[in-house]
Amino acid sequence: MLKPELLAPAKNLERLKVAIAYGADAVYLGGQNYGLRARADNFTDSELAHGVEYAHHHDAKIYVTLNAFLHDADFQVLADYCQFLESIGVDGVIVSDLGVIRVIKRSSTLPIHLSTQASCLNSYSARLWKEMGVKRLIVGRELSITEAGLIGEESGIDVEMFTHGAMCMAYSGHCTISNFTAGRDSNRGGCIQSCRLPYHLQHQDKQADDLVSFMSSRDLWGIYQISDFFKHNLCSLKIEGRMKSSFYVALTCKVYRQLIDAYAAGTLDEQLLSQASAELQSIPNRDYFSGSLDKPADKDSVFGQLSGINTGTHAYLGMVMETTPQEIILRLLEPLAVGDEIEIIPFQDKPICWQVNQIFSMTGEPLESMRKDSIVRLPKPDESMRSHNITKLNVVRFTRSPLPVTSEV
Incomplete structure (x- = not known):
């Protein structure tokens, strides 16, 4: 076969x-x-x-x-x-x-x-x-x-x-x-x-x-x-x-x-x-x-x-650019704020759910939110998150509610 x-x-x-x-x-x-x-x-x-x-x-x-x-x-x-x-x-x-x-x-x-x-x-x-x-x-x-x-x-x-x-x-x-x-x-x-x-x-x-x-x-x-x-x-x-x-x-x-x-x-x-x-x-x-x-x-x-088209149940938040045992560096395509719940999509396993409790700029400045088209550092909140296989090129999404419609094609 x-x-x-x-x-x-x-x-x-x-x-x-x-x-x-x-x-x-x-x-x-x-x-x-x-x-x-x-x-x-x-x-x-x-x-x-x-x-x-x-x-x-x-x-x-x-x-x-x-x-x-x-x-x-x-x-x-x-x-x-x-x-x-x-x-x-x-x-x-x-x-x-x-x-x-x-x-x-x-x-x-x-x-x-x-x-x-x-x-x-x-x-x-x-x-x-x-x-x-x-x-x-x-x-x-x-x-x-x-x-x-x-x-x-x-x-x-x-x-x-x-x-x-x-x-x-x-x-x-x-x-x-x-x-x-x-x-x-x-x-x-x-x-x-x-x-x-x-x-x-x-x-x-x-x-x-x-x-x-x-x-x-x-x-x-x-x-x-x-x-x-x-x-x-x-x-x-x-x-x-x-x-x-x-x-x-x-x-x-x-x-x-x-x-x-x-x-x-x-x-x-x-x-x-x-x-x-x-x-x-x-x-x-x-x-x-x-x-x-x-x-x-x-x-x-x-x-x-x-x-237009159904925009889907989730929105594309961004992509992991680099990762260390303590944090990830994320390129944003949408705004992000402390308290937001996001999902990282690994290459093979189930989505990794993550509530953002800290955001830092690339220079280390603590932030409450960050606009789209920015690059941020997100500290991993606990040991369980550090054990996940998060890596470069992982895409990241967040829940969209309700299902809106867009004119994009």
């Missing part, structure tokens, strides 16, 4: 390290060109080299996205870039264009993964892509797990599937709404997610309806399909989210790592699934559903809230 790889997104080096720390077997990311997430930080050449070295040191792999729809002018330095990626040890490139595949094969020996943008939805197409040199298919999100498994079986090629994250209302992302609403090409990295917005619908001569959200999909989760991913020999389970926070990356990686390992060990049960559900509800989401993993998505897949 094939144990699938856990594949996580990385917007920058911090998220790459967080993903690996929380259990990702591989990370996908973009360089400065050729990817579909132009608004992500994306990696410079030196950051890419460092990221690959870091990942390989921790027995993880790096895949680089080259899946934008290219024009002739974009090819001028593509061969040189492929040679660079090969020289630093990149483990694969994600591609959607036949011309790009030809350049990659002529200039390097990089393993080629077919992007979901190519909409591979059947074994006939899969066999053709295999003949073209593709080593792995990232199948379209319109497929069920059973269909994806059949493609792998009949074509003899590795199959990767999205298991978690935001969904696109267009067919495998082939959308041009942003082109016409903002002059930005969705298929060349410029998507502004116009589909998430509410609209007035006008029916011929009738008065326009109230604002409605009719194109925004609910978010995908595959926690209840883990056994099916195994049974159909999927090689990789992919988490969407190259624009998402370190908090999102940490929680999703930790949850799916636990579920994959538990099923492989024969210990996956309802209690663990319930815990996984609660953990994923703690991060921002658009109401989870199983997409087309079991059956084709239908009208129930539309996320109807007009004012």
Whole structure:
């Protein structure tokens, strides 16, 4: 039985390290060109080299996205870039264009993964892509797990599937709404997610309806399909989210790592699934559903809230930068005050609950509170807290009540 790889997104080096720390077997990311997430930080050449070295040191792999729809002018330095990626040890490139595949094969020996943008939805197409040199298919999100498994079986090629994250209302992302609403090409990295917005619908001569959200999909989760991913020999389970926070990356990686390992060990049960559900509800989401993993998505897949997304049961407070036996150094993304109750999320164990009873500045000044975007020192309150395995890159959260809604995407 094939144990699938856990594949996580990385917007920058911090998220790459967080993903690996929380259990990702591989990370996908973009360089400065050729990817579909132009608004992500994306990696410079030196950051890419460092990221690959870091990942390989921790027995993880790096895949680089080259899946934008290219024009002739974009090819001028593509061969040189492929040679660079090969020289630093990149483990694969994600591609959607036949011309790009030809350049990659002529200039390097990089393993080629077919992007979901190519909409591979059947074994006939899969066999053709295999003949073209593709080593792995990232199948379209319109497929069920059973269909994806059949493609792998009949074509003899590795199959990767999205298991978690935001969904696109267009067919495998082939959308041009942003082109016409903002002059930005969705298929060349410029998507502004116009589909998430509410609209007035006008029916011929009738008065326009109230604002409605009719194109925004609910978010995908595959926690209840883990056994099916195994049974159909999927090689990789992919988490969407190259624009998402370190908090999102940490929680999703930790949850799916636990579920994959538990099923492989024969210990996956309802209690663990319930815990996984609660953990994923703690991060921002658009109401989870199983997409087309079991059956084709239908009208129930539309996320109807007009004012934004569910911000989750918890808020992202910050990240542990350093730790000693007596204290932690915490970078804050939200304000913190004495008396606040926080939770530190270790890489594997249960969250560590902590009531903050002292806050110090980096120069040792005692504080009652500290604003966001600050760095603080938090003394560990007692011996039991000192015994916990709190370490660098642990993300920290605090409870949010009640469940508010935000316009963030």
